[in-house]
Amino acid sequence: MMEKLYLIARIADTRVALRSRAINSVVTVGIPVEVPGAPPHVAGLFALRSRVFTLIDPHVVIGMPAVPVASGQRVIVVDVADHGYALLADAIEDVCFIEAPETRVAGKLLPGWARVADAMIEHQGASLLVVDPSHFITLPALKAA
Amino acid sequence: MVQLQFLGRTGTVIDDLLNDFLAETAEILAEAGGAIVAWEADPADRAQLDAIFRLVHTTKGSSSFLDLPRITALSHAAEDALDQVRRGKRKANAALVTGVLAIIDRLHMLCSALGKDGFEPSGDDRDVIAALAEADSSADPGQLVAGVPLRRDDDFRGELQSWRSIRVPLPLLDSVMTGVTDIVLARNEFARMLRESGVSPAVIASFDRLSDSIAGMRQSVSQMRMQRIDKLFAPLPRIVRDLAQDMGKKIAFQTSGGEVELDREMMENIRDPLIHIVRNAIDHGIEALEDRVAAGKDITATISVSARQSGNQIEIEVRDDGRGMSPDALVAKAIASRAITAAEARALSSKDKLELVFRPGFSTAAKITEVSGRGVGMDIVKANVEKIGGVVELRNDEGRGLTILLRVPMTLTIISGLMVRAAGQYFAIPRGAVREILLENGDTVRIDRVGGGELATVRGEQYPLLRLEKVLGREASDDDDVDDRALVIVRPGQGQSYALSVAAIHDHEELVIKPAAPMIMATGLYAGTTLPDNGRPVLLLDVQGLVAVAAIDATETGRNHDQMAAAEAQANAARNAAQLLLFRDTNGRVRGVRLSVIERVEEVPASALFESAGRIQVQIGDEIFAVHTAKLPDAEGSLKLLRLFDGQSVLCYPIAEVIDIVRLPDAVQPSAAPGLIAGVVLVCGEPVELIDPFWLMAQYGALDDVSRPNQPLCRLSDDHDGWGGNFLAPILRSAGYRVVSDDDAADDAPDVLLCLTEDGASCAHVGDEIPMIRLRSAVAAAGPDDETVYRYDRQALLDALARRVGGIRT
Numbered sequence: 001m002m003e004k005l006y007l008i009a010r011i012a013d014t015r016v017a018l019r020s021r022a023i024n025s026v027v028t029v030g031i032p033v034e035v036p037g038a039p040p041h042v043a044g045l046f047a048l049r050s051r052v053f054t055l056i057d058p059h060v061v062i063g064m065p066a067v068p069v070a071s072g073q074r075v076i077v078v079d080v081a082d083h084g085y086a087l088l089a090d091a092i093e094d095v096c097f098i099e100a101p102e103t104r105v106a107g108k109l110l111p112g113w114a115r116v117a118d119a120m121i122e123h124q125g126a127s128l129l130v131v132d133p134s135h136f137i138t139l140p141a142l143k144a145a
Numbered sequence: 146m147v148q149l150q151f152l153g154r155t156g157t158v159i160d161d162l163l164n165d166f167l168a169e170t171a172e173i174l175a176e177a178g179g180a181i182v183a184w185e186a187d188p189a190d191r192a193q194l195d196a197i198f199r200l201v202h203t204t205k206g207s208s209s210f211l212d213l214p215r216i217t218a219l220s221h222a223a224e225d226a227l228d229q230v231r232r233g234k235r236k237a238n239a240a241l242v243t244g245v246l247a248i249i250d251r252l253h254m255l256c257s258a259l260g261k262d263g264f265e266p267s268g269d270d271r272d273v274i275a276a277l278a279e280a281d282s283s284a285d286p287g288q289l290v291a292g293v294p295l296r297r298d299d300d301f302r303g304e305l306q307s308w309r310s311i312r313v314p315l316p317l318l319d320s321v322m323t324g325v326t327d328i329v330l331a332r333n334e335f336a337r338m339l340r341e342s343g344v345s346p347a348v349i350a351s352f353d354r355l356s357d358s359i360a361g362m363r364q365s366v367s368q369m370r371m372q373r374i375d376k377l378f379a380p381l382p383r384i385v386r387d388l389a390q391d392m393g394k395k396i397a398f399q400t401s402g403g404e405v406e407l408d409r410e411m412m413e414n415i416r417d418p419l420i421h422i423v424r425n426a427i428d429h430g431i432e433a434l435e436d437r438v439a440a441g442k443d444i445t446a447t448i449s450v451s452a453r454q455s456g457n458q459i460e461i462e463v464r465d466d467g468r469g470m471s472p473d474a475l476v477a478k479a480i481a482s483r484a485i486t487a488a489e490a491r492a493l494s495s496k497d498k499l500e501l502v503f504r505p506g507f508s509t510a511a512k513i514t515e516v517s518g519r520g521v522g523m524d525i526v527k528a529n530v531e532k533i534g535g536v537v538e539l540r541n542d543e544g545r546g547l548t549i550l551l552r553v554p555m556t557l558t559i560i561s562g563l564m565v566r567a568a569g570q571y572f573a574i575p576r577g578a579v580r581e582i583l584l585e586n587g588d589t590v591r592i593d594r595v596g597g598g599e600l601a602t603v604r605g606e607q608y609p610l611l612r613l614e615k616v617l618g619r620e621a622s623d624d625d626d627v628d629d630r631a632l633v634i635v636r637p638g639q640g641q642s643y644a645l646s647v648a649a650i651h652d653h654e655e656l657v658i659k660p661a662a663p664m665i666m667a668t669g670l671y672a673g674t675t676l677p678d679n680g681r682p683v684l685l686l687d688v689q690g691l692v693a694v695a696a697i698d699a700t701e702t703g704r705n706h707d708q709m710a711a712a713e714a715q716a717n718a719a720r721n722a723a724q725l726l727l728f729r730d731t732n733g734r735v736r737g738v739r740l741s742v743i744e745r746v747e748e749v750p751a752s753a754l755f756e757s758a759g760r761i762q763v764q765i766g767d768e769i770f771a772v773h774t775a776k777l778p779d780a781e782g783s784l785k786l787l788r789l790f791d792g793q794s795v796l797c798y799p800i801a802e803v804i805d806i807v808r809l810p811d812a813v814q815p816s817a818a819p820g821l822i823a824g825v826v827l828v829c830g831e832p833v834e835l836i837d838p839f840w841l842m843a844q845y846g847a848l849d850d851v852s853r854p855n856q857p858l859c860r861l862s863d864d865h866d867g868w869g870g871n872f873l874a875p876i877l878r879s880a881g882y883r884v885v886s887d888d889d890a891a892d893d894a895p896d897v898l899l900c901l902t903e904d905g906a907s908c909a910h911v912g913d914e915i916p917m918i919r920l921r922s923a924v925a926a927a928g929p930d931d932e933t934v935y936r937y938d939r940q941a942l943l944d945a946l947a948r949r950v951g952g953i954r955t
Contacts, residue, residue, distance in 0.1 A: 033682045034570060036617035037668040037694075045661075045674060045682040052674040052682045054662040081528065083662045138664070 004097045006121070008128065009076060010090040012058040014113070017098065017121050017128040024077040024084075026092055029055065031071055041136075043069055043088060053077060053084040061136045062112035078133040087136055098123050102130055165312055166207050167260050170216075173200045174249055174256070175376075178383035181245055185386075188237035197245075198227045204252070213265045216255055222274040223248045244277035246383070315409070318369060325359075325366045326657050330676065332359055333654070337679060360655060370410070374452045374459070375403035377412050381423055381450060388427045395445040396431060402452035407459050411553050414533045415461065418526040422463045422549050423448065425523075430467030430547055434803050435746035435785065438726060440544065442466065444805050455637060455689055458672060459555050466546040470539070472498035479504065499539050503527045531663040536690075552689070554673060560658055562685065564651035564677065565633065568619035572647075573656055573675055573685045578635050580642065582650060585630040598697075601632055601644040608634060608644040609697045613686075616695045617670065621648065637689040643697060645688075658685055669694050723809035725826070727833060728787065729801040731774070737826065738798075738836040740806060744790035747797070751778045763797050771845045772797045789838055796845050798836070857950045860895035860915075861886045863902040873899070873936070880943055897949045901936075916949040918942070 005020040032044025032055045041060035045052055055075065057066050067088070075086035102119035109117060109129075116135035120127050177200045184193040205220035223245050229235035251273050258266045332355070339352060378400045389396040431437075431446040438444060448465045476490045479501045485493075493501075502523045527537050535553035542548075562573040563582075583590050583603060591602040592610060599610035610632075614621045629649040636642045656675040661684070665671055669690040674682050724740040747765055754763045754777055761772045763786065770788070773796060778784055786797040807828050813835060815824040823837030859882040861869035874884040885895065898917040920936040927933070934942050 033684075035665055035668075035671075035684060036568065036619050037670045039664050042662075042664060045684070047676050047680055047682050052659055052661075052676060054665065081531075081663075083660075085662065137662075 004099060005095065006098050006123075006130075007076065007095050008093040008123065010093065011076075011087060011131070012062045012064060013090065014062075015093070015126070015128055016117075016131045017123065018076065018131060018133055020095065022078055022133050024079055026074060026076055026089075027086070028072050028074050029069070029086070032069055040066060046086070048077070048084075051084055053086045055086050055088060056136050057088050058136050059088075061116065063110070064112075076133065080134045080137050085133075085137055087133055096123075105129070162211060163259070163263070166211055167256055168312065169207065170204055170252070170256050173204055174253055175380050176200060178246065178249055179379040179381065181242055181249070182382035182386045184237070185239065185242040194227065194231060194237075198224065198231060201227060213255075213259070215265055215268065215270055216252060216259075219248050219252055219255075219270050219274065222277055226277050240279075241277070244273070244279075247273045247276060318409075322366055322370060325363045328359055329363055329655055329657055332356060333677060334680065363655070367408075370408050371406040372409050372412055373403060374405045374407050374412070374461075377407070377416060377419060378403055378450060378452075380420070384420060384423060385427060385448060388424060392427065393434070394427065394431050395434065396427060397445050397447050399447070399449040400451065401449070405452040405454050405459060407452075407553075407555060411459070411533055411555070414529055415535070415551060415553060418529045418551065419450070419461065419463070421523075421526055422551075423450065426463060426465040426467065426547070426549075430465040430469070432468050435748060436468070438740070438743070438803050438806060439745035440468075441724070441740060441806075444803065454555065455552075458552050458687075458689065461551040461553070462548060463551075464546065464548040469543040469545055469547045470499060470502065470541050471543055472541075475499065475501045499541055502539070503537070531660075531666060533660055535660075536666060536669070554658065554660065560656055562654055562656040562675065563633070564654060564683065565613070565631075565647040566625075566649040566651060567613035567621075567647050568617060569622035569624065569648075571651060571677075571681075571683050572613070573654075573677075573683050574633060574635065574645070574688060575672070575685065576653065578637055578688045579633055580636045581634040583632045583634070584628075585632050585646060586628065590632060601646075603632070603634065603644070608642055610644045610646060611691060611695050611697065612646045614648070616691055625649065635688045635691075637692060641692070643692065645691070656683075656685070725807050725809040725828070725833075725835075726787075727804040727807060727828065729804060731799050731801055733801070734834060735804065735831065736822075736834045736836055737807075737809075737828065738787065738789075738838060739809065742789050742791070742838045744788040744795065746803060747786045747788055748783050749786060751781055751784050754778060754784070765797075768795075770795045770797050772799060773841060773845070774799050789841065791838070791842050794842070794845070796841060798841070856881055856883050857896040857946075858883045858885065858894075859946070860884075860898050862898055862900045863887070865901075868936075869899065869901050873901075876939060876942075877946075880946075882946070897946060918945050918949060 006017040007020055007023055007026070008015065008017055010016075027048060029046045029048075032046045034044050035042050035054075041057050043055040043057040043066070046055060047053070055069065057069075060066050069088065074089050074092050076089050076092070077084065077086045079085070098121055100122040102121050105114075105117055105120050108114075113129065116131045117129040118132050119130040121130050122128075177197055180193055180197050180200070184190055184197060187193070201220050201224045205217055205224055208216040208220060226235065226241060226245065230237050230241070235241070251270060255265060336352070336356070339349065381400065382398055385396055385398040426448050431448070432440065432442075434444055437446065443466075446466055448463070450461065450463050452459060452461045454460075472495050476485075476493065476498050479485045480487055480490055484501070484504050490498075504524060523537075530537050530551055530553060533553055535551060538550040538552065540548040540550065561576040563576050563579055564571050564573055566572075581603075585592070589604055593600045593602065599612070601608045601610040612621075625648040631647055631650045633645045633647060633650075634642060635645050654677050656677060658673040658675050660666065661671055661674045665674075665684075670687055671684045672687040672690070673685045675685055677683050725737040726740045726743055727735060727737050730736045749763060749765060753765065754761055754772060754774075756762075756777055761774050761777060762769050763772045772786065778799070785800050785802065787800055789796045789798060810826045810828065813824040813826050816822050819837070819840055821837060821840060822834045823840070824835045825832050826835055827833070859877055861873065861884065864870055864886050870886055874886075877884050895915060898915050900917055900919045902919075919933040920942070921927070921931075921933040922936055924935055924937075926935075934945050936942070
C-alpha cells in the first residue's frame with residue numbers, strides 16, 4: 001500500500017507528487033544557519049531532535065533564483081545516503097493514496113525538471129510530476145564544478 | 146573476511162563460547178597473516194616468530210576445548226612447524242611461509258562455514274598439512290642447534306594478558322556511546338536553561354560536578370571505541386604479497402603510523418576502501434617489471450600506507466611509485482563510455498579530469514582484470530569515506546606515482562571545541578589544533594601587509610594570516626567590535642601553523658561532532674557539524690582544509706633555496722648516474738648492460754622472429770629489427786627482447802628475464818679482446834658480464850635499410866635486360882644507396898651513374914658532370930687501364946661506389 005501513498009506538495013513553483021517511501025517527515029523550521037562557501041542550493045543548516053539537517057532550496061536545483069527562508073517555513077525531511085536533508089516546500093497540500101499508475105513523462109520539460117522527474121501521475125483531474133527527493137540533493141555535476 | 150552471521154544467534158552456553166571463539170579466531174587469523182608476511186621478510190625477527198606461534202597456539206587451545214577436530218589438527222600442524230623453527234630445527238623459507246599461509250586460509254574457510262552452519266564441516270585437510278610437512282624436506286632433522294632458548298614461559302604471556310580483557314558485543318558498546326552523546330546534549334541544553342533562570346550558586350556547583358563526571362565518562366567511552374589503526378593495516382601485507390606474486394610484480398610494502406588511534410566505527414567504514422585502493426595500486430598503478438625498467442625506475446615498486454593524526458582528523462595516505470593516472474586517458478575513457486560528452490570534456494580542468502575516476506561505473510583498466518575492476522570502483526570508495534564525513538584526495542604525478550589521501554574525522558563522537566565568531570555567525574575550531582589565542586590589537590602582535598598578503602608576527606615568530614571572513618567569502622559583520630578581533634594560532638598538523646583572524650572568541654564547549662552532508666564537506670572548509678548549548682547548528686572548521694582553500698603555505702620551516710636547489714641537483718645526479726640493467730641471458734648467465742642504451746623491453750611472441758638474409762629478425766608492430774641471436778627460438782610462447790637504441794638504429798637482444806637495476810660499479814675489469822662482453826663488474830659480490838653495446842651495434846650497423854634523404858642516389862643506365870633492377874638494385878639499397886633507373890622520372894640529379902653496358906660510347910650520359918662506373922660482364926679485366934668493374938664482384942663494386950661518392954657507411 002505504501003507504494004501508492006504520495007505527498008502532494010508545491011516545490012519550486014510546481015505541484016509535484018513525492019513517493020512517501022522516501023520521506024521522513026514534514027516539519028517547520030526557524031531561520032537556518034548559513035553555510036559559507038557551500039554550493040548555491042544549500043540554504044543552510046537546522047537542528048531537529050539533536051540532529052543537524054541540510055536545507056536544500058529546490059528552486060536553485062531547477063535553475064531558478066534562490067528564495068529567502070522565512071521562519072516557520074515548512075520543509076520535507078528526507079534521508080539520502082545516511083545524511084539528513086530537508087527540501088524547502090512552497091506549500092504542503094496533502095498526503096493521499098493515488099490509485100492511478102505512474103506513467104512516462106510526456107511532453108518536453110524544462111531541463112531542470114527533466115533531470116529530477118521520474119514519471120507523471122494523474123490526481124484529481126491534474127497531471128503531477130513524480131519526483132525523487134534524492135535528485136534534488138545533487139546539482140548537475142558540471143554546474144557544481 | 147569471515148562472516149560472523151552466527152554472532153546474532155544466542156542460545157546455549159556452547160553457542161556463546163563458539164561466538165567468542167569465532168570472533169577471536171577471525172582477529173587472530175587476520176593478525177597472523179600480516180605477521181607471517183613480515184616475518185618472511187625478516188626471518189631473524191624472533192619476536193615476530195614468537196608472536197605468530199602464540200597466535201596459532203591460542204587457536205589450537207580454544208578449538209580443542211570446543212571439539213573442533215579439523216581446526217585443532219590444522220593449527221597443531223602450523224604450531225608444530227613454527228615450533229621447530231623456534232628451536233632451530235628447521236629453517237624459515239618461502240615454502241614454509243606459503244605452507245603456513247595455506248593453513249591459515251583453510252582455517253578461515255572452516256571458520257566461516259562454522260559461523261554460517263554452527264558446526265564444523267567434515268573434510269580432509271591432509272593436503273595442506275602434507276604440503277607444510279613437505280616444505281620441510283630440505284631440513285636436516287638430526288641437526289640440533291644448542292643454546293636457542295625455548296622460552297616456554299613467554300608462549301603463554303599473551304594468553305594471560307587476554308584474560309584481563311573481556312569481549313563486549315559491539316551493539317552494546319554503540320548503545321553506550323549513543324547514550325553518552327545524548328547525555329552530553331541534554332547537559333548542554335540544561336546548562337543553558339540554568340544560566341537563563343538565575344538559580345542559586347549551590348545548584349550551579351552541583352551541576353558543575355555532574356558536568357565533570359559526564360566529561361570524564363565520555364572520555365572513557367571514546368577510548369573504549371578507539372583502536373590502533375594497526376588493526377586496519379594487519380591484512381594488507383598478506384594481500385600485497387599474494388597479489389604481487391600472482392601478477393609477477395616485485396613490491397616492497399611499508400606501513401607507518403600504526404599507533405594512531407581511530408574510532409572503531411570509522412575503522413569499519415574505511416577498511417574496504419583502503420583494501421580496494423591498495424589492490425588498485427598493485428593492479429593498475431604498478432607497472433610490469435619491463436615497463437619499470439624502461440621508465441628507469443627501481444624494479445621493486447614501493448607501496449606505502451601511512452597514517453597520521455592531524456587535529457581531530459586522521460590522514461591515511463596510500464602512495465605508490467607506479468605509473469600514476471593519465472588525465473587524458475581518463476577523459477577518453479569517460480567519453481567512450483558516454484559518461485561525458487566531448488564538449489564537456491574540453492571544459493574540464495586537469496583536476497576535474499582526475500575526478501572522473503570517481504564517476505559511478507568507471508574503471509581505468511583497459512581490460513577488466515580478476516583483481517580489480519569488478520564493478521566496485523572508486524565511486525564506492527568515495528561514497529564510503531564521505532558517509533563518515535571524510536574526504537578522498539588524489540595527488541597524481543603522471544609516470545611517477547599516485548598518492549591517494551583519505552582524510553576522516555578521528556571520531557564521530559565528542560571533541561572539545563573553541564567557538565569563534567565571524568561574519569555574524571559562530572564556528573567551532575577543534576581545541577586540539579589551537580596553540581594560542583591573542584587579541585589582534587594586543588602588544589605582542591604585529592600585522593604586516595606584504596604584497597597583498599598578510600603576515601602576523603607574534604613574539605618574533607611569523608605566521609601567515611588568514612581572515613576567516615575572507616576565506617569563507619563573506620564580509621565582516623558591522624556589529625563586530627574591532628577590539629574583539631582575535632588571532633587564533635592554529636597548528637593543523639606537524640610542522641604547520643598559521644594565524645586565523647576571527648571577529649571574536651566565544652567560549653569552549655564539549656561538542657558532539659556529526660559529519661556534514663557531502664556537498665558541504667566538499668567545500669574543504671568544514672570538518673563536520675555540531676549542536677552546541679543554544680540548539681543552533683554550528684559548523685566545525687577544517688583547520689587543514691582552510692590552508693588549502695586559502696592557498697597559503699603553512700609550513701614552519703623557512704624555505705632555504707640553496708638547500709632545496711642542492712637537494713634537487715643531488716636527486717638529478719642520482720637519476721643521471723650510470724645505471725646497470727641486470728638480466729639473465731638466454732644461456733642462463735647473469736649479464737648487465739647500461740640502462741641508458743635500452744630503449745625499452747619488448748615482449749613478443751616467438752613467432753614474430755624470422756630468419757631472413759642470414760640474419761634473425763623480429764617484427765614489432767610495423768617495423769623490423771635485427772636480433773642478436775644465432776638461431777630462432779625453439780620454444781613456442783613469448784620472448785623478451787631488450788631494445789638497444791643508439792639514436793639511429795635499433796637492435797634487439799633476447800633475454801630470459803630482467804633481474805634488477807643497480808648502480809653501475811666504478812671498477813670494471815675489461816676483457817682482453819673486443820667482443821660482446823666489454824668486461825666484468827662485481828654486483829653484490831657476484832661477477833656480472835657487461836655487454837658492450839658499441840660492439841653489438843657495430844655488428845649490425847649496416848643493416849639499417851631505411852631510405853634517408855641524405856643517402857646517395859645511384860642511377861642505373863642502360864639497364865635493358867632488367868639485370869640492374871633485379872640483381873643489382875637490392876645490393877645497392879642494402880648498402881645504403883637510393884636507386885633509380887632510366888625509366889624513373891628523375892627528380893634530383895644522381896650522385897653516381899652505373900653504366901651497365903660495356904662499350905662506353907653507347908652510354909647515354911657521357912659528358913655529364915656525374916661520376917660514372919661501368920660494369921663489365923667478363924670476369925677478367927680487359928687491361929691495366931680498364932676502370933670497369935666486374936658486375937658480380939660485390940666488394941669491388943661497393944668500393945668503387947664509395948670512392949666516387951665518399952662518406953658512405955658500409
